[in-house]
Each structure stands twice: as C-alpha cells, then as structure tokens.
C-alpha cells in the first residue's frame with residue numbers, strides 16, 4: 001500500500017579516488033587506483049619508496065590532477081572544480097609534509113599564524129590565541145619565539161602538525177610522519193596523530209612505509225603496489241592477509257613478488 005521511500009543514500013565518503021591514472025612523462029605512476037576514505041577514519045596507505053604515496057597525497061590536495069579518473073572530496077569532483085572551489089577544499093585540508101616544510105625565516109609562532117593571516121580575516125588577538133592553543137595541543141607551548149633552526153627533528157614535526165591544525169581542517173594528510181625519527185619519538189608522533197585526529201573529529205590519511213607506525217595509528221590500512229590499492233582492510237585483518245605482496249611487506253622477506 002504505502003510506497004516505499006527511496007533507498008537511503010549511501011554515505012558519501014570524505015575522499016574517494018575512482019579509476020585514478022597518473023602518468024609522469026608517459027610513465028604510469030598510479031594505474032586505475034580506487035580508494036574510499038570515510039569520515040573519522042585514520043587511513044594508512046603503505047607502500048615502498050617510489051610507490052606513489054606522496055603523489056597520492058598531492059592528488060587529494062588538488063595540487064596534481066589525474067591523467068584519467070576522478071578524485072572526489074565530499075562527493076565533489078576536484079578535476080571539474082573551479083579554482084575558487086579547489087581553494088575552498090584545500091582550506092579544509094591540513095598537510096604535514098615529510099620535511100615538515102616550516103618557513104626558516106619565520107618563528108614558530110609566525111609559521112602557525114601565516115595561514116590564518118593569509119586565508120582568514122581574524123584579528124591579531126584571536127590568531128595569537130589559536131596559535132597558542134595549537135602549540136599546546138602538540139606539547140610545544142612556550143616555543144613560539146624559537147626559529148625552526150633551533151628545533152630538533154621531532155619538535156619540527158610537532159610544529160608542522162600544529163600548523164596543519166590552525167585552520168580546523170576536516171582532513172589531515174601526513175606524509176611519512178615518523179620517517180627519520182628514533183623509535184620513541186616515532187611512537188610519540190603516532191600517539192599525537194591518533195589523539196589529535198580524534199579530538200578534532202577529523203579524518204586522517206597517513207602514508208608511510210613503517211609497519212609499527214601503521215599498526216599504531218590506523219583504523220584502516222591500504223597497500224599501494226604497482227600503482228593500485230591491492231588490499232584495504234581493518235588492521236587486524238590486514239595483518240593476517242594472504243595476499244603475497246602484503247605478506248612479504250609485513251614480514252620483510254626478500255623473496256616474493258616485491259623485487
């Protein structure tokens with residue numbers, strides 16, 4: 001009698017890559033890659049050096065466009081978006097670069113204030129308040145006056161994370177956040193990534209080749225191999241995967257499909 005309503009809309013993922021092909025000078029780097037990242041996830045993308053992890057992040061950030069296929073952010077096709085629309089999306093994304101990428105001529109405080117000064121009309125006092133708040137979130141309060149050259153690698157990483165947070169992003173991108181840090185510092189940074197993502201009700205995509213970091217931070221793990229995501233699952237299931245590439249990567253074996 002009563003007509004059934006339309007089926008419920010499947011929830012739009014925060015980020016989706018569909019059939020993404022990326023070539024550099026006719027050399028395929030990503031090949032028909034598919035990946036969905038739901039809100040509140042911490043998606044770890046694992047892969048060898050040169051697999052295309054940083055490239056993947058640059059596609060999501062909208063600084064690279066795929067040769068073919070589509071990158072969606074909140075259901076919006078970034079390759080068809082206008083420049084202002086892409087800029088609006090970018091403001092919702094906080095990026096933590098592998099090198100930290102702090103501006104060496106600016107103090108810690110000014111590094112954090114810069115996006116707020118350039119992209120918002122907030123007043124000085126409010127900017128100062130946000131900067132102090134974000135520094136405190138990463139345990140770097142009272143370092144605002146220091147210059148990047150005065151910081152250790154781990155401190156620089158914390159400041160880079162604080163800077164990624166100042167615009168209250170919905171999505172945080174981490175490019176090898178623990179590479180080059182000692183194991184204890186790496187664990188501290190991993191814990192920060194988990195806690196800050198949860199506290200901010202944000203979503204994170206973390207690319208790494210460090211297994212221990214992946215299992216400490218992920219709610220989902222994806223394996224990037226030969227240009228595609230060949231496995232994507234919850235960490236405990238990923239760990240017991242029978243995919244020979246995943247097995248070889250997890251066990252660090254020299255023999256197997258990975259040459």
Ligand SMILES: Nc1ncnc2c1ncn2[C@@H]1O[C@H](COP(=O)(O)OP(=O)(O)O)[C@@H](O)[C@H]1O
Nearest residue numbers: 024025029047048049050051052053054055056
């Ligand atoms: N701008 C570029 N021009 C040409 N080739 C590039 C460029 N950026 C990256 N590549 C190549 O793409 C591949 C993937 O690079 P990248 O995404 O940096 O890998 P990963 O971050 O996994 O180590 C590498 O072979 C690299 O040499």
Ligand SMILES: [Mg+2]
Nearest residue numbers: 053054055175
């Ligand atoms: Mg990289």
